Amino acid sequence: MTAHDPAALPGGVFRVHWVPGADRLLGVCYCGAEQEFEDPVDLWNWLLGHPEAPEPAERQRLARA
Amino acid sequence: MTSFVRNQWYVAAFGREVGRELFARTVCGEPILLWRTESGAVTAMSDRCVHRRFPLSQEPSRIVGDQVVCGYHGFTYGADGVCVSVPGQKRVPRTARLTSYPVVEQDSFVWVWIGERELADEKLVPRAPWLDHPGYTTVSGMEPLAARYDLLVDNLLDLSHETYLHGGYIGTPEVAETPITTEVDEAAGVVRVSRRMDDAACPPFYANSTGIEGRITRWQDIEYHAPCLYLLHSRVAPVGSRPPEPDGTDPDGFHMEVVYAITPETEHSTHDFWAVARDFAPDDQAVTDFVHDNNRTVVLQDVVALDVLEKAISAERDGYQELSINIDTGGLAARRILKRLAEEGARATAGSTSAGAEARGSA
Ligand code: FES
Ligand SMILES: [Fe+2]
Ligand SMILES: [Zn+2]
Numbered sequence A: 001m002t003a004h005d006p007a008a009l010p011g012g013v014f015r016v017h018w019v020p021g022a023d024r025l026l027g028v029c030y031c032g033a034e035q036e037f038e039d040p041v042d043l044w045n046w047l048l049g050h051p052e053a054p055e056p057a058e059r060q061r062l063a064r065a
Numbered sequence B: 001m002t003s004f005v006r007n008q009w010y011v012a013a014f015g016r017e018v019g020r021e022l023f024a025r026t027v028c029g030e031p032i033l034l035w036r037t038e039s040g041a042v043t044a045m046s047d048r049c050v051h052r053r054f055p056l057s058q059e060p061s062r063i064v065g066d067q068v069v070c071g072y073h074g075f076t077y078g079a080d081g082v083c084v085s086v087p088g089q090k091r092v093p094r095t096a097r098l099t100s101y102p103v104v105e106q107d108s109f110v111w112v113w114i115g116e117r118e119l120a121d122e123k124l125v126p127r128a129p130w131l132d133h134p135g136y137t138t139v140s141g142m143e144p145l146a147a148r149y150d151l152l153v154d155n156l157l158d159l160s161h162e163t164y165l166h167g168g169y170i171g172t173p174e175v176a177e178t179p180i181t182t183e184v185d186e187a188a189g190v191v192r193v194s195r196r197m198d199d200a201a202c203p204p205f206y207a208n209s210t211g212i213e214g215r216i217t218r219w220q221d222i223e224y225h226a227p228c229l230y231l232l233h234s235r236v237a238p239v240g241s242r243p244p245e246p247d248g249t250d251p252d253g254f255h256m257e258v259v260y261a262i263t264p265e266t267e268h269s270t271h272d273f274w275a276v277a278r279d280f281a282p283d284d285q286a287v288t289d290f291v292h293d294n295n296r297t298v299v300l301q302d303v304v305a306l307d308v309l310e311k312a313i314s315a316e317r318d319g320y321q322e323l324s325i326n327i328d329t330g331g332l333a334a335r336r337i338l339k340r341l342a343e344e345g346a347r348a349t350a351g352s353t354s355a356g357a358e359a360r361g362s363a
Helices: A040-048 A056-064 B149-157 B159-165 B173-177 B204-210 B285-314 B326-350
Strands: A013-018 A025-028 A034-037 B008-014 B023-027 B030-036 B042-046 B062-064 B067-069 B076-078 B083-085 B103-106 B109-114 B137-145 B181-185 B190-200 B216-225 B229-238 B254-266 B269-278
Touching: A013 A040, A013 B326, A025 A040, A034 A040, A040 B326, B008 B023, B008 B030, B008 B254, B008 B269, B023 B254, B030 B109, B042 B103, B042 B109, B137 B285, B149 B159, B149 B216, B149 B229, B149 B254, B149 B269, B149 B285, B149 B326, B159 B173, B159 B285, B173 B190, B181 B326, B190 B326, B204 B254, B204 B285, B216 B326, B269 B285
Parallel strands: none
Antiparallel strands: A013 A025, A013 B181, A025 A034, B008 B109, B023 B030, B030 B042, B062 B067, B067 B076, B076 B083, B103 B109, B137 B269, B181 B190, B190 B216, B216 B229, B229 B254, B254 B269
16 A cells, blocks of 8 residues: 555546556545555545545455454 | 335426326335416325325316315315315314325426425425526436436436447447546545547437537546436547637537436336437527437437336346446446435334324224
8 A cells, every 4th residue: 555645536436447458447545545456446536435444454464363 | 114215205206297187106116296376386196096095196086276186075174184074074083184295396397305304405406407407408307217317317327338238329439448537425425427528420320410520528527416307417528629618618619418317216217318408509490309308218218218127127136246447437326326325215104103193993
């Protein structure tokens, strides 16, 4: 996950780029978090759960714990 | 509870459809009677008489001045829906009133508020100012769709289907091939999908209306204001021409503002309002006729496809499988927002005391 940059997008706005030359999608949260996905369903699960929800990696860690 | 998104503004009609004749349209399962008072204001109320539920839009019901007289036994209602007289007796029952609907007439549309009256805020009606702007020439229509409204939302948010369903009209290979950028504004309930084609074939719809002969840069910028209003800002220009200026002026661009109002009629049918406003060849009637006929043809191609799709998915078990890919990013975002708005709308209604006001009285 990249550093949070509150100036990136207006509050409450999420943006999804289609990574040039690739089949991947890059989700960007207004808080500055970014993550690439191959499936738009997974992408929205992550993005719209953000920033309240834990990161997928964090969720997996919690699930394992 | 239905799946309709309540406590929202919906387009019930074009302003031109409503006059001094009684006009009915069902919105989100609610039969609504629309008419204009002598002052020209549109008024909207339930299309079911409180007495024996006769549809007030049905002859011989009629408008007399600023009142509606039921054609069955003569219950008479004012423009606010309150019953002012009943036959054979002086006393009008206190509860004799039709549910009335907040109305806003704006941008050539008649909007009605479906939900709790006290939550209606006219400032929340989304705008499509081109439709009655003097700088634009507009064509429009409404096609009945025998499909749930979500299917039209899906359809409009993923324009890659133009390449396949509308080939030879508005579709070219570049539409499906060009990546999109998607944006969601959660608070505003807006989804934006942008597709910018730098060098694309010019489909007949644009070639014949603009007169451009070679290849084009083609921009499709969608703005979906959930649940009802869909805007497609379409710009085409010959390849190599100047881009828009920073101040928004764009002498080389041809602009079409394509507007849809997606109004649920029942759980399985939708009013598919469409309009195209253009800023070029404003007085050329041949272009106007072409844009109207060609766009309507395209709308009907979607209607045919979605009517078939509705039948197919109605026959499926609940929880049927779909598979989403990159082109579905915008449609999936719209579904999320609609789901959230539906939940919020249902909560607001559940919290209100006015629910159940139309319960049937005893004889
Ligand atoms: S049903 Fe309208 S007056 Fe009887
Ligand atoms: Fe279409
Ligand atoms: Zn975030």
